[in-house]
Each structure stands twice: as C-alpha cells, then as structure tokens.
Amino acid sequence: xxxxxxxxxxxxxxxxxxxxxxxxxxxxxxxxxxxxxxxxxxxxxxxxxxxxxxxxxxxxxxxxxxxxxxxxxxxxxxxxxxxxxxxxxxxxxxxxxxxxxxxxxxxxxxxxxxxxxxxxxxxxxxxxxxxxxxxxxxxxxxxxxxxxxxxxxxxxxxxxxxxxxxxxxxxxxxxxxxxxxxxxxxxxxxxxxxxxxxxxxxxxxxxxxxxxxxxxxxxxxxxxxxxxxxxxxxxxxxxxxxxxxxxxxxxxxxxxxxxxxxxxxx
Amino acid sequence: xxxxxxxxxxxxxxxxxxxxxxxxxxxxxxxxxxxxxxxxxxxxxxxxxxxxxxxxxxxxxxxxxxxxxxxxxxxxxxxxxxxxxxxxxxxxxxxxxxxxxxxxxxxxxxxxxxxxxxxxxxxxxxxxxxxxxxxxxxxxxxxxxxxxxxxxxxxxxxxxxxxxxxxxxxxxxxxxxxxxxxxxxxxxxxxxxxxxxxxxxxxxxxxxxxxxxxxxxxxxxxxxxxxxxxxxxxxxxxxxxxxxxxxxxxxxxxxxxxxxxxxxxxxxxxxxxxxxxxxxxxxxxxxxxxxxxxxxxxxxxxxxxxxxxxxxxxxxxxxxxxxxxxxxxxxxxxxxxxxxxxxxxxxxxxxxxxxxxxxxxxxxxxxxxxxxxxxxxxxxxxxxxxxxxxxxxxxxxxxxxxxxxxxxx
Numbered sequence: 001x002x003x004x005x006x007x008x009x010x011x012x013x014x015x016x017x018x019x020x021x022x023x024x025x026x027x028x029x030x031x032x033x034x035x036x037x038x039x040x041x042x043x044x045x046x047x048x049x050x051x052x053x054x055x056x057x058x059x060x061x062x063x064x065x066x067x068x069x070x071x072x073x074x075x076x077x078x079x080x081x082x083x084x085x086x087x088x089x090x091x092x093x094x095x096x097x098x099x100x101x102x103x104x105x106x107x108x109x110x111x112x113x114x115x116x117x118x119x120x121x122x123x124x125x126x127x128x129x130x131x132x133x134x135x136x137x138x139x140x141x142x143x144x145x146x147x148x149x150x151x152x153x154x155x156x157x158x159x160x161x162x163x164x165x166x167x168x169x170x171x172x173x174x175x176x177x178x179x180x181x182x183x184x185x186x187x188x189x190x191x192x193x194x195x196x197x198x199x200x201x202x203x204x205x206x207x208x209x210x211x212x213x214x215x216x217x218x219x220x221x222x223x224x225x226x227x228x229x230x231x232x233x234x235x236x237x238x239x240x241x242x243x244x245x246x247x248x249x250x251x252x253x254x255x256x257x258x259x260x261x262x263x264x265x266x
Numbered sequence: 267x268x269x270x271x272x273x274x275x276x277x278x279x280x281x282x283x284x285x286x287x288x289x290x291x292x293x294x295x296x297x298x299x300x301x302x303x304x305x306x307x308x309x310x311x312x313x314x315x316x317x318x319x320x321x322x323x324x325x326x327x328x329x330x331x332x333x334x335x336x337x338x339x340x341x342x343x344x345x346x347x348x349x350x351x352x353x354x355x356x357x358x359x360x361x362x363x364x365x366x367x368x369x370x371x372x373x374x375x376x377x378x379x380x381x382x383x384x385x386x387x388x389x390x391x392x393x394x395x396x397x398x399x400x401x402x403x404x405x406x407x408x409x410x411x412x413x414x415x416x417x418x419x420x421x422x423x424x425x426x427x428x429x430x431x432x433x434x435x436x437x438x439x440x441x442x443x444x445x446x447x448x449x450x451x452x453x454x455x456x457x458x459x460x461x462x463x464x465x466x467x468x469x470x471x472x473x474x475x476x477x478x479x480x481x482x483x484x485x486x487x488x489x490x491x492x493x494x495x496x497x498x499x500x501x502x503x504x505x506x507x508x509x510x511x512x513x514x515x516x517x518x519x520x521x522x523x524x525x526x527x528x529x530x531x532x533x534x535x536x537x538x539x540x541x542x543x544x545x546x547x548x549x550x551x552x553x554x555x556x557x558x559x560x561x562x563x564x565x566x567x568x569x570x571x572x573x574x575x576x577x578x579x580x581x582x583x584x585x586x587x588x589x590x591x592x593x594x595x596x597x598x599x600x601x602x603x604x605x606x607x608x609x610x611x612x613x614x615x616x617x618x619x620x621x622x623x624x625x626x627x628x629x630x631x632x633x634x635x636x637x638x639x640x641x642x643x644x645x646x647x648x649x650x651x652x653x654x655x656x657x658x659x660x661x662x663x664x665x666x667x668x669x670x671x672x673x674x675x
Binding site: 007008010011012014015016018019022023026027093094095096097098099100169260261263264 | 283294339342343344345346360362363366367369371372376379380382383384386387388389
C-alpha cells in the first residue's frame with residue numbers, strides 16, 4: 001500500500017489530473033467557465049422543453065431541478081466511462097516509454113470527471129435555492145449515491161479501458177449501451193410515468209437508476225420512487241449494491257491481468 | 267560477486283511477442299478466427315542472463331532488431347517478461363526517448379512540471395529546479411508558449427535539460443545521442459562524464475562507437491536475443507562492427523553480381539567502350555572484400571571498336587562521400603598497335619597495396635585520347651569493393667611505412 005501512495009505517485013497523479021483538466025477546455029475563450037455554463041445552459045433548455053411544452057413532470061415538485069440533478073449524475077457516469085475507456089490507449093506514449101502505474105491513468109481521468117461533477121453540482125445547488133427547494137438533512141445521503149455511481153463507473157472503466165487496448169470495437173459498443181441506458185434510466189421522465197410496477201422494479205435494479213432516484217428523493221422531493229420504496233424494503237434492495245461490488249472486482253481483476261501486456265499491445 | 271555490489275541482476279529472461287497476422291483486432295475478426303492462431307510468436311530474448319555491477323557504465327550493442335530495446339524495456343519494467351526475473355537494486359529511471367509525455371498543447375512551463383512528475387519529482391522540487399532547467403535549455407523567453415510552437419531542437423533541449431536532473435542510482439539510456447546536433451552531443455558527453463564521475467550505474471544503448479569506447483567500462487554485444495560478447499568496450503565495438511559488416515557483406519556478396527553489373531558506360535565517338543570493372547586478389551581470383559594490407563587488383567575491361575593507337579585510361583577510387591582517395595592512370599602511345607584489332611577486348615589492371623580503411627569504395631574509369639581532350643568512354647562508380655578488419659578505423663588511409671632512427675651527434 002505504501003508504494004501506491006508514495007510521494008512520487010502522488011506528485012505524478014496530481015500532475016496527470018492537472019494536465020487532463022488544463023487540456024479539457026484548451027483553445028476555448030471561456031475556458032473553465034464552461035464547466036459551469038454547460039449545466040446552466042442545459043437547465044435552461046430542460047426548463048423550456050419540459051415546463052413550458054411537454055408539461056411531463058407537473059406532478060413532481062421542483063421538476064426542473066429534479067431533471068437537472070438526474071442529468072448531471074448521468075453525465076458524470078457517461079463522462080467517466082467514456083473518458084477512461086480511451087485513457088490507456090490515449091496515454092500509449094507513456095505506457096510504452098516509461099514505468100508508470102497503469103491504474104493511475106484510469107484513476108486520474110476518473111478524478112477529472114469528478115471535478116467536473118462537483119462544478120456542475122454547484123449549479124444544481126444554485127437552482128435549488130432559486131426554486132426554493134427546502135434543504136434537509138437528507139443532503140448527507142448524497143455522497144453515498146455519488147460513491148455508488150463512482151465505484152460502478154470505475155469498475156466499468158477499468159474493464160473497458162483494458163478491453164479497448166485489444167478490441168477497438170469496445171468504444172462503439174459502449175456508445176450504444178450508453179444510449180440505451182439513457183432511456184432505460186429514469187432521467188428525463190419521472191419513473192411513475194412507466195405505470196407498470198414490475199418494470200419499475202426492474203429499472204431500479206440498475207445502480208445508476210438507484211443512485212439518481214435516491215439522490216432525488218433525499219435532496220429534492222419525496223415524490224420519487226426509489227429502489228427501497230418500490231421493493232418495499234425486501235432484501236432485493238441490496239442487489240444493485242452487490243452488483244456494483246461485483247463489477248468493480250471483475251473490472252479490477254481483468255485490468256490487473258491485462259495491464260502486464262499493455263505496452264506491447266497498444 | 268557479492269550481491270550488494272550488483273545493481274541489476276537479470277536471470278534466464280525470456281520475452282516473446284505475439285505478432286498478429288492482421289493488425290486490426292476487431293471483435294468480428296476475432297470471432298471469425300476463433301480458435302485459429304492469428305499470430306506468429308516471435309522470440310526476442312532467449313534465456314538471457316546478465317549481472318550489472320554498481321558503477322558499471324555498460325554499453326549494449328547490437329544490430330537493429332536484435333533485442334536491445336526489448337531488453338531495456340523489460341528491465342525498466344515496461345514489458346513483463348514471459349519467464350525469468352529482473353532484480354533491481356536501487357532506483358532506476360529509463361530514458362527510452364527524450365521528452366516522453368510532452369504535450370504539444372501545453373506551455374513549456376506546464377510541460378516541465380509534467381515531465382518532472384514523470385521522473386518522480388514533486389511540484390515543489392521541480393519549482394526549485396525550474397530556473398536551472400530553463401537556463402540550461404536556454405529557453406527563458408519561450409516558457410509561456412505552447413510546446414507545439416517550439417522547434418524540434420528546442421524540444422530536445424528542454425527534455426534533456428529536465429532529464430539530467432533525474433536523481434537516480436541507475437540510468438537506462440536508449441539512443442539519446444541519435445537526436446540533436448553536435449552541440450547537443452557535446453552536452454550529452456559532458457553529462458556522461460558527470461555520471462561516470464558520480465559513479466552512477468548507466469546502461470547505454472547506442473550505435474555511436476566513439477561514445478562506447480570513450481565512456482563504457484564494459485560492453486556487451488547482442489545478436490538474435492543472446493549475448494555474443496561481454497567485456498572490454500573496444501573489443502565489443504569491433505565485434506559489433508564485424509557483425510554489422512558480415513551481415514552487410516553476406517547480403518552484398520549475394521548482391522555482388524547485381525550491384526557490380528549492368529551499369530553501362532557512356533561512350534562517345536564510338537572508339538572504344540568500358541565493358542566492365544572488376545577486382546581480384548593478387549592470384550587473380552575475383553574478390554570484393556579485402557582484409558587489411560591485402561593487395562587489391564583492379565581490372566578494367568575495354569572493348570575496342572575502331573583502331574586506336576594513343577589513348578589514356580584514368581581510374582579513381584572514392585568513398586561513398588565522394589572523396590577521391592586514389593587516382594591511377596596509364597597512357598598508351600602506340601604500344602598496342604600490333605595487337606589490337608576492332609572487336610577485340612583488353613584488360614588493363616593495377617595492383618594497389620591494402621592501405622584503405624574499413625568501408626566501401628567505388629571505382630570509376632574514363633578513357634580519353636592521349637591529350638585528355640576527347641572522352642571516349644566513361645563508367646562512373648561502376649564498381650564497388652569493401653575493406654574490413656582494421657584495428658583503428660578513425661583514419662582515412664593506412665599508409666605503408668618503414669621507420670628508422672637516426673642518432674644525431
């Protein structure tokens with residue numbers, strides 16, 4: 001463990017994250033401001049589309065903020081997996097020429113996605129205040145759900161980035177999976193809209209869906225279906241969490257196994 | 267040898283690569299070819315063992331593709347060996363290439379910090395060295411520009427300037443001398459001197475024999491994944507040169523007919539034509555590779571088309587750089603009147619003493635009238651021969667000489 005957290009590794013890690021972040025808005029005039037502007041503009045669009053035209057979530061209090069939180073969380077999941085997926089191949093020059101801990105490359109791109117998430121959350125909180133959403137102690141549950149998405153995405157990232165070295169098809173497949181996931185997860189529609197209890201139950205087995213619904217429940221409104229209240233507290237509610245753990249372990253083991261031959265396969 | 271004196275111990279290292287037949291590794295092709303062996307296994311290192319002592323300045327020589335870089339990458343921990351172990355005693359920093367991780371979109375300053383971190387420095391440590399690094403690279407006014415706007419020379423200077431700060435026990439250097447101009451090489455040599463002075467363990471892969479002979483305390487020659495020589499750098503350099511030469515020779519002997527044929531002479535006035543140049547040993551046997559001191563017989567074959575009485579043959583021997591090392595000539599003034607008839611072929615030959623240095627030599631021949639005004643036939647660089655085996659190779663000609671001493675009263 002001491003070698004993982006050595007002085008050199010820490011310095012290298014911060015430098016990699018710094019570089020990722022510097023390069024993110026390279027060449028744009030507004031630069032870092034985009035980290036805040038993107039969720040802000042997104043919110044404006046959602047507000048116009050859902051509140052003025054579709055009127056989908058009129059039963060749900062503070063629906064625009066509810067939407068925004070869902071989208072911010074989903075985007076975090078997408079950004080983290082997509083960025084990590086190509087991270088090993090993208091850093092091929094380092095892997096082939098110096099001795100760098102391979103996990104650090106995936107880990108550093110996950111951290112830069114997390115920094116972006118935190119900036120987006122600032123916007124979410126601003127809109128919560130504007131919309132006069134009551135802030136309760138439930139806010140302390142938020143890190144739990146974010147941790148859940150993070151670990152899930154990290155496990156997937158480890159697996160995908162290692163598989164991508166050998167099979168470049170992975171990025172196309174994953175794009176399709178994410179596209180399907182976007183509709184299979186209650187992001188732009190309230191889950192109640194589905195109307196079929198069994199389908200709702202199945203949808204909530206998805207860890208991302210569970211995390212989004214959970215965060216909405218504790219942060220915005222109790223008018224949210226969560227895994228816990230849909231399954232009536234049966235033991236099944238721990239399945240998504242177990243699934244997250246399983247994905248993480250499998251991803252990590254596969255990555256460790258493949259990491260030995262990254263330098264020659266890239 | 268005591269274990270504590272060893273910097274690197276490599277024992278029974280095997281490294282093979284799977285070379286896919288078709289590079290594009292898509293799922294579809296994998297599914298279609300499922301079960302088939304879609305690759306060839308290339309064995310690069312075979313049961314390779316080597317002990318490197320602390321303070322050794324080890325040179326690794328070998329032809330391209332012999333496994334040098336694979337060895338370096340394996341002992342640097344970039345490749346994982348299939349079998350065998352590498353034990354490293356101390357901190358090792360590899361420089362497979364200068365400026366690894368340099369990002370063209372970042373400024374010079376950011377790149378210094380990033381590269382420093384890759385060498386294991388913290389941000390504060392880099393900040394302390396920053397002025398020295400920039401000063402040494404002579405890039406003070408460019409540090410806030412993006413690296414993509416640097417010339418390649420500037421990038422190398424910056425990379426080298428960071429690299430030499432590496433605080434380590436063992437350094438692995440691959441072909442660092444291959445880049446940069448003479449001034450840069452001088453800086454490299456100064457750095458090597460400094461490393462040697464500090465008693466660091468250095469492993470150097472290079473094709474610059476001068477560097478090997480000057481800095482290395484020991485050198486090995488690798489061929490086809492095995493060590494074929496281990497010991498004194500000078501002999502290693504010679505072994506390497508012989509290896510290089512033999513392989514070019516074996517291909518050049520094979521190609522000898524091809525490379526020394528089919529080159530037509532440029533003829534004017536239809537008087538005569540040079541139909542071939544050749545070289546033999548003193549007994550008359552064809553030869554293209556000569557040992558030191560061995561006499562070289564150059565033959566020029568001429569076909570006579572019209573009766574000529576007075577003519578002049580002029581032969582030059584030059585190196586591939588175009589420098590003429592010898593000029594031979596012969597003038598005929600009616601000596602051959604009796605013997606020559608149109609359609610006949612004659613051979614003119616010269617015997618040279620073996621004073622030429624290792625290398626390739628090109629022979630050209632010209633036939634003119636006896637005053638040298640009209641060119642009858644010319645064959646430019648129409649023949650090649652090689653010399654190999656001199657002990658000292660950094661001189662142009664090995665003049666034959668006798669020495670004697672005169673004592674003056």
